Amino acid sequence: MRKILINGSYAPSLINFRGHLIQQMIARGHEVHVSAPNFEKETVDRLLKMGARVHEVKMQRTGVGLAGDVKYFFQLRRLMKKVGVELVLNYTIKPNIYGGLAARSIGSESASIVSGLGYAFYETNGFKHRVVQTLSRWLYKRATTANSVVIFQNPDDRDDFIKAGCLLDRNKVRMINGSGVDTNYYSVARLPEAPIFLIISRLLVSKGVREYANAARIVMSRRPDCKFFIAGFLDGGPDSVSQNELDEWIGWGIEFLGHLDDVRPAIENCSIYVLPSYREGTPRTVLEASAMGRASIVTDAPGCRETVIQGETGYLVPVRESAALADAMLTMAEDPAMRAKMGGAARKFCEEKYAVSKVNNTLINHLDL
Known part of the structure; x- marks a missing residue:
């Protein structure tokens, strides 16, 4: 049994994208904690019902704010130390970066799911965008150095991520087919005749x-x-x-x-x-x-x-x-x-x-x- 923290940037996604994963981990005997900003009561209740332990952390989900990101890092670090987390699983860019760095700072194992390269990787001529892009890539390189594995959902993201210098050790690469979909919940529905x-x-x-x-x-x-x-x-x-x-x-x-x-x-x-x-x-x-x-x-x-x-x-x-x-x-x-x-x-x-x-x-x- 391990103490695991699943760390995301959008609270409802812990149910919509990671709910089945949380349940499978708990069923295997692991103690699962989850963290994200801005939890609503319904989301908390559903996660608690699954058996997860819920922690709210403040984070500016969009944009770049250095002071806010530093606070986010230290919040995660304090949470990880308090819980005694052994493995941190991060997904989306800010949790991947600051979750990985925070885990390394306390000696815990971490892994990141790169579920898309996002806005910071799109080509643009804007100066502000280039600054964000350069900073994001540098931080990603630091964070993935701390990860035990880095998980990708498609080969293009893997190759472009490595080419951008965000991952130096290709041996850490693992592949999955997205976050999966519950084919019972999303069942076949009658097709309308109209376009x-x-x-x-x-x-x-x-x-x-x-x-x-x-x-x-x-x-x-x-x-x-x-x-x-x-x-x-x-x-x-x-x-x-x-x-x-x-x-x-x-x-x-x-x-x-x-x-x-x-x-x-x-x-x-x-x-x-x-x-x-x-x-x-x-x-x-x-x-x-x-x-x-x-x-x-x-x-x-x-x-x-x-x-x-x-x-x-x-x-x-x-x-x-x-x-x-x-x-x-x-x-x-x-x-x-x-x-x-x-x-x-x-x-x-x-x-x-x-x-x-x-x-x-x-x-x-x-x-x-």
């Missing part, structure tokens, strides 16, 4: 929401019977779209669902799922849609391309090309039988590659638990 498109995402430029909106406008001009939905929320970070832009999209006829605690009704209501992201670790929403029997249109980008078999479970389109996305949408809209066939293939593909129990068993083996 109804959906994206579920934070409203970030890098998630491709702008391309989705522009493609939707093109398609609606040719096929007024097509419907388009966006589920998500304005992020507030440097990559976020504005409220004014969202209002403009709504004016075009796109329906905004806002943030959804349960995305299943929205997926059930759609017939085609879309995610034109610039890059991902492994996009969970594509897996959820696949598990529910929906074909997807995603970009031929790192992390995304692994979740769709071209022409079999959906379509891959070029990054940042609204016209190509619109063409794929129109192709999907014209053929209900094809949508149904692809949706069935997507469910089977999801079961074989992304079932959460399979993914977590691999992860637990990587951690020698």
Whole structure:
């Protein structure tokens, strides 16, 4: 039995993305602690019911604030010492960096899940962005030196991360197929006959929401019977779209669902799922849609391309090309039988590659638990 701390940046993700992992670790006899900022009572209650021990830490989730990040580091260090943590499992950039460094400072083992390279790795000409990028890479190199293993969800992230100098020892690399999806919870739903498109995402430029909106406008001009939905929320970070832009999209006829605690009704209501992201670790929403029997249109980008078999479970389109996305949408809209066939293939593909129990068993083996 080991004392394990799972450290994230967004409290609900401990249930949505790590809940099954927490349960599997506890079932194996480990004492599991979790940490994140801004817990709500419902999240705490659900984690306690699983058997986890919950700790809130303050963290500025978006942007760079050196004073706040230093405070976050020392909060984590105090927590780890108090609990007597033996293994820290971090995921997302700030927990990966400061969780790894804090664990090393008290002599505890740590591992990081690089679930996507994120905004700090996108190419840009902005001076501020370049400063953030340089600092992030330097800190990542320090943190991964402290990790026993560094876990990636796709080979592009692994290769680009190493190329950027963020990981010096390739022997630490381990691979998993995303965070997995519960194929019982996300069960196959009856497919609507109408062409109804959906994206579920934070409203970030890098998630491709702008391309989705522009493609939707093109398609609606040719096929007024097509419907388009966006589920998500304005992020507030440097990559976020504005409220004014969202209002403009709504004016075009796109329906905004806002943030959804349960995305299943929205997926059930759609017939085609879309995610034109610039890059991902492994996009969970594509897996959820696949598990529910929906074909997807995603970009031929790192992390995304692994979740769709071209022409079999959906379509891959070029990054940042609204016209190509619109063409794929129109192709999907014209053929209900094809949508149904692809949706069935997507469910089977999801079961074989992304079932959460399979993914977590691999992860637990990587951690020698």
